[in-house]
Amino acid sequence: MTTTEDRLDRIGQLLDRQDITDCLTRFSRGMDRFDRDLFLSAFHDDAVIAAGEFVGGAAALYDWAIVLHEQGQVSTHHNLLNNTCDIDGDVAHTETYYLFVGRNRDESNWIAGGRYIDRLERRDGQWRIVLRTNAIEWSGLVPTLPIPFADVPGIDLNGVPSRSTEDPSYQRPLTNKRETNVPSAGGDAA
Template identity: 40%
Template sequence: MSSEDRLAALEAKMQELMDRQAIFDCIKRNSRGNDRFDVDLVTSSYHSNGLHELGSQQISGREYGEHANHAHGMLFDNNLHNVTMHMCEIDGDVAHAESYNIGLFMDKGSETGRILAGRYIDRLEKRDGEWRIVLRRATVEIALEGKATLPNGQPLPGSGYLKGSRDRSDPAYERPLSVESGGRW
């Protein structure tokens, strides 16, 4: 194999790795945007014609952030979407991804909570050098609910733990990070 062939193979492998990371970053950006009520972050994970299937509804990617904020805000004090196992197949500028997710939801009043686990099944496209979702289909395969207590049996309110916020005042947005920001339970 010539030096040029080895270099071309290395460049192709590097591009594949960069694409895989960009796809995973897009999927995680969507979840982070949901949890921080950051509509711009959620919207940035969809192409302008992107769709999000939620149950039997199909919601425009441009509208999904507002829809999710409204639903999460009405029902829950907090929510965390965790993206776990992730696989993707890339064919040129089209990718199909399957990402397992675990959604943790603190009901209003913070005394009970629920866990929903399922998968994001996504078709993404790379347009103008950027990977975004064209179609997201979300499954729910496990749903649990119960008391929301710490291992010592105490409720979160009054525990003194750092509490995230659903806006840009969340400590994750602070640069540089300090011990001054954020509310407490």
């Protein structure tokens, strides 16, 4: 293979890896924002997911998980960390470390870590998950502290966190509605 062919092959692999990373991120964001369409776009229709006591398809997983999260937490973060990705043609196997954090309705904070182990397939040019297993490796509660800056007047003008498409991250174009304010050194600025 020539240097040009090798480089084009590597660029193709990088594009595939980025598409796979985008797919994995859609799962997390879809779950945290309660965005069903975004969540489901991470899975092929025949996907099977094994997560805790749940084993089934993506739509059923979403419905099951949303009830758990609505009943248990006021907010969740599914953070994706280290990722390995082995691509062989139109099939990829990934291992993605995750950190889950939930602010519980009882004002405690639940934190858990583990790994999503996935098999993805590229169908019709789209990388999506066809099999996921969730290896939960640890879990615990952490002390609750007040949310920083919650008492700042006008902090909500740019939007407030929401488990819906009303979240500021969906705003297009993103705009600032707050007045310029530069606190003095040693003040309340973080």
